[in-house]
Structure formats: C-alpha cells, structure tokens
Amino acid sequence: MASSTKSAGYTNASFGVSSLAAGTYHARVTAVASGYNSSVSNSRDNNISIEKLATVSALQFAYNSSSEKIDLSWPSVKGASSYQVQYFKNGSHMTGSDQTISASPAHLDTSGLAAGDYTARVLAVADSHHVNGEWSAASNQVTKLAAPAFQSLSYASGNVQVNLASVTGASRYKARLVDSSNHRTDAVESSNPTIEISADELASGTYHAEAMATGSDNTKVPSDWRTSSAMVTKLAAPAVSAAVWDESAAQVVVTLAAVSGAASLSAQLVAADQTPVGSPVAAGSDLNARIRIDNNLTAGSYGIRTQAASSGSQFIPSDWSVSSAAVLRLAQPAITSFTYDEVHETIVVSFQSVANATAYEVQLLNSAGHAAGAVVSVQAGAAGTTAYTAQLSVAGLPVDTYKAQVRAVSTDQQTISSVWAVSAQSLTELAAPAIGSVAYDASRNQVKVVIAAGIPGAAGYQIQYLNAQGIPLGQAVFVNPASLTGYLPGDYLQPVNYFVRAR
CATH class of the missing domain: 2.60.40.10 (Immunoglobulins)
Known part of the structure; x- marks a missing residue:
C-alpha cells in the first residue's frame, strides 16, 4: 500500500517492497483537485522504473576436503551487485560469521568450528536502481562431526590398540600416536572405532593417542583431533654393562642395565649379519643373562642384542637392540x-x-x-x-x-x-699278556718265558726283569707273536721278578 508525504514545492511517495514479487515496476501519479479534471502521469514516459531482484535459490552447501572449508554456491541473480550470506548452527544465527561477497561461492572455515549442524542463507543485494531480493530458504545441512571419546589405550600383540566411542554420523575413524616432542605417526584409518597401530617403528618414549571421526560424503565435516589422557610407553632396550665368558659353566654371562618400567630383560647372540643365534635368555634378578654355549656355535665374532619387556598393557616391549659388546668363538685347532x-x-x-x-x-x-x-x-x-x-x-x-x-x-x-x-x-x-711259565734253561744260561696266550692286535711282546722295588732291569727282549716264547739272560745275581707286555 502506498503512502504519501507533502513537502514544499513537491510531493514524495514511498512504498513497502517486502510483499512485492521479483520483477520490474513503474510508478504513475494522478493529480486530483476539486472542480478540476484529474491528470495522470506515466513514469514510462520518462524511462523511470525500478526492479526487485529475484530470491537466491538452488543453494549447494558442501564440505571441501582439499581446502578444509564448507563451500556455499548458488546461481547468480541478474542485477545483483553483491550477496549477503548468513550461517546458522543448530538453527541459531552465527552473527559473527556474516559475509558480503561479490559472487558465488562463499566459504565457511571449519578450523575452530564446533561440532554441530550448519546451514546458510543468501540475499541478493541491489544497487540504487534495484530493490534487494528476499532471503533465500535455508541451504541443505552440513554436519561437523564430534571428536570421538577414548575408551582405552593399551598395547597387545605388537600393536597399540586405540578403542574409541562411536560417533553419530561417522563412517570412519582415524588414530595416530604423538610423542613428548609432538612428533606424530602416520594416521591409521578404519571403519571400526577400534584401531590398531603397529608399535614396530616407534622409538622408545611415552605416547598419547589422537583420534578423529570422518564422514562418507561432503555433508560431513571431519571432527577435530582429540588427544587421549591415557598414555603408553615404549621401553628402551637395556644397555650391556659387561659380557664375560664363564669357562667352568660354558656360558656367556651378559650383565644388563636396569630399565624403568621393565618387568623382564633378555639377551641373545647375533651373527655378523645380525641373524639371531639360539634362543633369547631372560636375565635373573641379578640382571645377568646366562647364555649357554654348545658345540653348535661355530667359530666367529658374535654381537649381543637385548630387549626389555613388561607385563603391563601400558608398556610396549623395546625393540631388539644390538649393543657394542661382542664375544669371539675360537676356531678348532687342526x-x-x-x-x-x-x-x-x-x-x-x-x-x-x-x-x-x-x-x-x-x-x-x-x-x-x-x-x-x-x-x-x-x-x-x-x-x-x-x-x-x-x-x-x-x-x-x-x-x-x-x-x-x-x-x-x-x-x-x-x-x-x-x-x-x-x-x-x-x-x-692293548691288554697285558699273561705269563704262562718261567723256567731256567741251564744249557743256555737263560730264563725261558712263555706267554700264555696271544693278545688280539699285538704285533709282538716284550719281556723284562723287575727288581724287588719294581724297577726294570736290563734291556727288554722282543718276543715273536708266532712263538710266544722269549729268553732273558740268566746271570743276574739278585732276586728278580718278571713282566711282559704286548706291543
């Protein structure tokens, strides 16, 4: 409905446009006076018109993973000089995020954006010869996911296990470890909120976990990373204080340095090419690992590798580490x-x-x-x-x-x-032969000694006198194995005994 005001010398009229549809409008004025014919003007005659802009439509609100922004796009409106953009979180206007831009698209930065449901609307802004369009309908909804909560962080079977609570709207989850120097591992992704991260390449030290949730399409904005309060610690390998060969026990005694948090320490020999030799040996309460050495250990130089482990789920066993200590197995003499x-x-x-x-x-x-x-x-x-x-x-x-x-x-x-x-x-x-008989042969002035039986393997025999003290007297006499009979000289003036041996 029109309203008019009168001022000195001319008349102004103003019209509300909120109810007007988009389009081009002209004005006309009818002069009316009592007793006179009315007079009608036509703005078309003076090329005077004004246009109300169309309402922005077909909004597309979508997350762009490359730029990590939510892009808002729409078809341009004829006659618009700029556009006003408003954003809403969970239906409430985000007053600090309003934007005025010259053309589509607009961008909403997701950095620092809280979890929630987001929409947007756009208004086409006119110049002095046009009327602004109406605010568009709300765009489609884009959701920034909530960061997953940690349920547990533990170590088992070579992996750090990150157990997360499920997040509504999330289709996948990511987790990574961060050390005390803020160095981060590569993220591991899974459709399951329980994620396993290999502990093999971790350096010794203490680690927190970080986790986030992601969606399956561009209507979902990944959550922020959340850091766990729980920690896991990868143990350091124990240093070798000494390595000593114990000949009496046939073992190498490896003395290890204590490792904080470790429940057990182990040592093992390694060949020059780092191949483990034998089985690992656990150290006792005295921190000594006693590595038994048998005949299977060939000659050569051997290093010593060590490992620390714990029974607690918050501790990761250390990597096997080869120390500078070494032992040498001597070669066999020929x-x-x-x-x-x-x-x-x-x-x-x-x-x-x-x-x-x-x-x-x-x-x-x-x-x-x-x-x-x-x-x-x-x-x-x-x-x-x-x-x-x-x-x-x-x-x-x-x-x-x-x-x-x-x-x-x-x-x-x-x-x-x-x-x-x-x-x-x-x-x-050879076995000692038995003397069958001993007799003096006066004709020969010799003592005849007869061996009772031959000894297998003997190539001959020797007979000789012994004195009372068992000391051999004179020269030994060779006895042919075929005859088994030999003669000793008979001219000894002292009592003698006899012995015979096989050779």
Missing part, C-alpha cells in the same frame, strides 16, 4: 698327527695354531666318547708359531681304543673356547 712314542711311552698329539688363542687343551677320548686321563695344557708360543705338540701319559689307561681331542682357549674374558677337535686317527691300549 690335528695333524696322533702317534705313540715307544721310547717315552707317551701319546704325542700335534696340531696347528689358532688365531687369538692363548693356550690349548689336549685330552684323550675313549671308545665311548668320554674324556679319559688328565687334560694337558699347552701355552701359545710367540707370534708366528704355527704348530704345537702335546705328550699324554698312558699310565693307568684301561684297555680301550682312544682318540685325541684338542681345543683352543683364551685368557681374554670375551673369547669363547673353541669346540673340541677330535682326531681322525685312533690308538688302542
């Missing part, structure tokens, strides 16, 4: 000969030197493979010595077949004795 010295009545074992050995141990093995007789120690000679000889007594050895065994040893506490090298050759201790 036995070059194994013979019997008839003159000295000893067994002679010859063998070659071994690098880094400070001494060698030599011993006999019986036919059952058990050590026989005393161990003979041979000290290593000056640098450049390549061969050694040991002499072993046969006194008291039972009848049996024997081999020699030799190993290299060292006084260095980081050097492990070699495996025993066993000779390919063998020697047999």
Whole structure:
C-alpha cells in the first residue's frame, strides 16, 4: 500500500517492497483537485522504473576436503551487485560469521568450528536502481562431526590398540600416536572405532593417542583431533654393562642395565649379519643373562642384542637392540698327527695354531666318547708359531681304543673356547699278556718265558726283569707273536721278578 508525504514545492511517495514479487515496476501519479479534471502521469514516459531482484535459490552447501572449508554456491541473480550470506548452527544465527561477497561461492572455515549442524542463507543485494531480493530458504545441512571419546589405550600383540566411542554420523575413524616432542605417526584409518597401530617403528618414549571421526560424503565435516589422557610407553632396550665368558659353566654371562618400567630383560647372540643365534635368555634378578654355549656355535665374532619387556598393557616391549659388546668363538685347532712314542711311552698329539688363542687343551677320548686321563695344557708360543705338540701319559689307561681331542682357549674374558677337535686317527691300549711259565734253561744260561696266550692286535711282546722295588732291569727282549716264547739272560745275581707286555 502506498503512502504519501507533502513537502514544499513537491510531493514524495514511498512504498513497502517486502510483499512485492521479483520483477520490474513503474510508478504513475494522478493529480486530483476539486472542480478540476484529474491528470495522470506515466513514469514510462520518462524511462523511470525500478526492479526487485529475484530470491537466491538452488543453494549447494558442501564440505571441501582439499581446502578444509564448507563451500556455499548458488546461481547468480541478474542485477545483483553483491550477496549477503548468513550461517546458522543448530538453527541459531552465527552473527559473527556474516559475509558480503561479490559472487558465488562463499566459504565457511571449519578450523575452530564446533561440532554441530550448519546451514546458510543468501540475499541478493541491489544497487540504487534495484530493490534487494528476499532471503533465500535455508541451504541443505552440513554436519561437523564430534571428536570421538577414548575408551582405552593399551598395547597387545605388537600393536597399540586405540578403542574409541562411536560417533553419530561417522563412517570412519582415524588414530595416530604423538610423542613428548609432538612428533606424530602416520594416521591409521578404519571403519571400526577400534584401531590398531603397529608399535614396530616407534622409538622408545611415552605416547598419547589422537583420534578423529570422518564422514562418507561432503555433508560431513571431519571432527577435530582429540588427544587421549591415557598414555603408553615404549621401553628402551637395556644397555650391556659387561659380557664375560664363564669357562667352568660354558656360558656367556651378559650383565644388563636396569630399565624403568621393565618387568623382564633378555639377551641373545647375533651373527655378523645380525641373524639371531639360539634362543633369547631372560636375565635373573641379578640382571645377568646366562647364555649357554654348545658345540653348535661355530667359530666367529658374535654381537649381543637385548630387549626389555613388561607385563603391563601400558608398556610396549623395546625393540631388539644390538649393543657394542661382542664375544669371539675360537676356531678348532687342526690335528695333524696322533702317534705313540715307544721310547717315552707317551701319546704325542700335534696340531696347528689358532688365531687369538692363548693356550690349548689336549685330552684323550675313549671308545665311548668320554674324556679319559688328565687334560694337558699347552701355552701359545710367540707370534708366528704355527704348530704345537702335546705328550699324554698312558699310565693307568684301561684297555680301550682312544682318540685325541684338542681345543683352543683364551685368557681374554670375551673369547669363547673353541669346540673340541677330535682326531681322525685312533690308538688302542692293548691288554697285558699273561705269563704262562718261567723256567731256567741251564744249557743256555737263560730264563725261558712263555706267554700264555696271544693278545688280539699285538704285533709282538716284550719281556723284562723287575727288581724287588719294581724297577726294570736290563734291556727288554722282543718276543715273536708266532712263538710266544722269549729268553732273558740268566746271570743276574739278585732276586728278580718278571713282566711282559704286548706291543
């Protein structure tokens, strides 16, 4: 409805436009006076018109993951010089977010945007020859998801398990770990609110978890990252304080440094290529891990790797870490000969030197493979010595077949004795022959000694006098194994005994 006002010399009229539809409008004026004919003007005659802009329609409100903004777009309105944009959260006007822009699209920054449902509306703004359009209807709804709540954070079976509460509208979840220096792991994504993050590549230290929820389309804005209050700690590998070879127990004793939070410490040998050797050995309450060494450990240098572990779900076992400590297994000596010295009545074992050995141990093995007789120690000679000889007594050895065994040893506490090298050759201790008879032969002035029976393996026999103290007298006389009879000189003036041996 029109209203008019009158001022000196001319008349103004103003009209409300809120109820007007979009379109072009002209004005006309009718002059009316009592007693006069009315006079009608037409603004068309003066090219005077005014246009009300169309209402913005077809709004598209969508999240742009590349820019991390919510884009609002619409078709342009003819005659509009700019557009006013208003945003609403959960139906309430966000007064601080109003925008005036020259053209579509508008952008709502999601940084710092609280979780909730968002819509927008747009007004086409006119110049002085046009009338503003009406506010558009509300756009489609875009939802910023709530950050998921943490239910638990724990370690199990090689993974850090992040258990989250479900978020309405979320289709996927992301989680990552952050250390005390704010270094973050790559995020792991899952459709399930329980996420497993591998602990293999984590450095030792304490970690919080961060998690977020995401949607399946552009009507969902990912939530902010939420940080857990709970923490998990990856233990540091224990340092090696000492590694000592214990010859008597045939074990390497590895002394480990304590690790805070660890319930157990372990050590294991590794080859030069870092391949683990044998099984890990747990340290005792004295922090010593005793690694048993057997004959399967070949010659060479071995490193020592260590690990700390805990029974608690808030602790991650340390990585296996190879320390600077190392031990050396000596090579086996090569036995070059194994013979019997008839003159000295000893067994002679010859063998070659071994690098880094400070001494060698030599011993006999019986036919059952058990050590026989005393161990003979041979000290290593000056640098450049390549061969050694040991002499072993046969006194008291039972009848049996024997081999020699030799190993290299060292006084260095980081050097492990070699495996025993066993000779390919063998020697047999013959049984003592029994004397069948002893008689004086006056015609020969000799004592005739007859051996009762031959000894298997004997190539001959020796007979000899013994005095009352058991000391041999004179020369031994060889007895042919075919005759089993030998003669000793008969001119001894003192009482004598007799003994005979096979050879």
